[in-house]
Amino acid sequence: MVRLVKFSIVGVMNSGIDIFIFAMLSYFGTHYLVAQCISFFCGVLNSYAFNRSWTFQQKGRVDKREFTKFFMLNLVVLLFTSWVLSLLYTGASLPLSVSKLVSAASGAFLNFAGSRLWVFRLSSEKKEGTL
Numbered sequence: 001m002v003r004l005v006k007f008s009i010v011g012v013m014n015s016g017i018d019i020f021i022f023a024m025l026s027y028f029g030t031h032y033l034v035a036q037c038i039s040f041f042c043g044v045l046n047s048y049a050f051n052r053s054w055t056f057q058q059k060g061r062v063d064k065r066e067f068t069k070f071f072m073l074n075l076v077v078l079l080f081t082s083w084v085l086s087l088l089y090t091g092a093s094l095p096l097s098v099s100k101l102v103s104a105a106s107g108a109f110l111n112f113a114g115s116r117l118w119v120f121r122l123s124s125e126k127k128e129g130t131l
Helices: 002-027 032-055 064-091 096-119 123-130
Strands: none
Touching: 002 032, 002 096, 032 064, 032 096, 064 096
16 A cells, blocks of 8 residues: 555656646647657656655666566556547547546556556565565
């Protein structure tokens, strides 16, 4: 439960970065899917640093496998959130801001599960095989 709270706090920071950059890019006429990709990865940079060290308490040097998993997970989340964004904005004709908020929230659940179960598994959990 503590990890979920920490992940949520980091997620709020990441979402703030993502939404702010998305809003600025959209305001200046950037296509919404291009803005989605740029803003999402700005949030991802913040996410890796804080989730690795604070939420999941990984110490030491960055493991290349861990970073690759993190990057792959976030590509999947980006594709999912972009699909949701497009579906809501163009398919359901919801306002862009509402579509963005819903897509970001839906991606948070997928991101937490992937981070917790695949990317940042604690070393004791790896040895014991528990989640």
